[in-house]
Amino acid sequence: MTDFHGKKVLILGGSRGIGAALVRRFAQDGADVTFTYAGSKDAAEELARETGSKTMKSDAADRTAVIESVKASSPLDILIVSAGTLALGNPLEIEADAIDKMIDVNVRAPYHASVEAARSMPEGGRIIIIGSVNGDRMPFAGGAAYALTKSAVQGMARGLARDFGDRDITVNVIQPGPTSTDMNPEDGPMSEFMHGFMAIKRHGRPEEIAGLAAYLAGPEAGFITGAMHTIDGGFGA
Template identity: 70%
Template sequence: MAAFEGKSVLVLGGSRGIGAAIVRRFAADGAAVTFTYAGSREAAEQLAAETGSTAAQTDSADRDAVIARVRDSGPLDVLVVNSGFAVLGDPLEQDPDAIDRLFRVNVHAPYHASVEAARQMPEGGRIIVIGSVNGDRMPIAGMASYAVSKSALQGMARGLARDFGPRGITINVVQPGPIDTDANPADGPMKDLMHSFMAIKRHGRPEEVAGMVAWLAGPEAGFVTGAMHTIDGAFGA
């Protein structure tokens, strides 16, 4: 396939899980892909060798590093912001510094990366941010900060869609539910609880999320912007 032949794609947070599936999808479809990683150097190097993509170490909690990485990538046809993490537990006992880092990675980095990409992005460019169904629904305790960060992406996408729309640049949020990754394995201790909320009682696959991202990045989605696209087996229904 060559759906993205000649296209330049940057994936922030691409070495593992959903991000790696997105890198594989775009590379298989002919794009020139660069992806960032923070600490997973071995996984990043293996993925780059497998896909012919380029791995670049970048801390998504560092605003200036994120902006520089996007700027130095040149005019992007597609930006995907996948980097993110969660801090779990009683909010009364959590480290405020950890919460601040969560917001820098989950909210500040997507915003600054999107704005910087739009400076050089050609007409019809695509910005896709990986959010979470937890931006709509939080059925368990201990994840308030994560829910805040994922809800914030919704307002960001709606606002930037208006700002970038005159240039034909779209921005959308993909909101996965439980997806089988190292962070949330399909056979993990929470699986029965999570599946009890769902109509399709299994974890999703990273490749399924990558497929939705690829569609949003493609020509058929040129009229889709400022929208949330939930892929969760009806977890949040």
């Protein structure tokens, strides 16, 4: 375990799935954790009681709400953007509004949150974005726009790493493959199809993603920045 006592952490999108695992891990490791949620109020309140963390309702699709959430929690030692949404389908048929919302949540939110956090983040701060292996590889039809958002995050992290590097603030992207969450359960209808691409033929566990985040946020990762960290069971190999 990493010692995060005295560290202030904000996790955007923390009420379920990978986000909830992040909240549990950083709270367990002693951090002062605040996390946001959009629609899962009951789950958020239960998680807060379980972990001793604080909650804040905020819509990741709303730029002003994202910036205000970060501002209200600053100065931060660690920002983790876990909020994300998924819209799959034939690009000739999928609703344009669904695509625009996905871009708002998956691209604009991490950018504006990172910039706002960096305004007051101390030297040696950490910014971590939860991306996706689909930023590197989209092996099935219907995922063009989703892959677009995850590839965009890669370029953003590389650029912000240079922008904030003189203050020893690191910016990294974690790229999970199929991970067992409510949105993508290990026993779901697509599991066999996805496991066919993988070297380790199972879904990842949210706790495994959180463990990688804890390493990247810890003192041993101070020289790692502008990098993509794939944790996908060989999905993209």
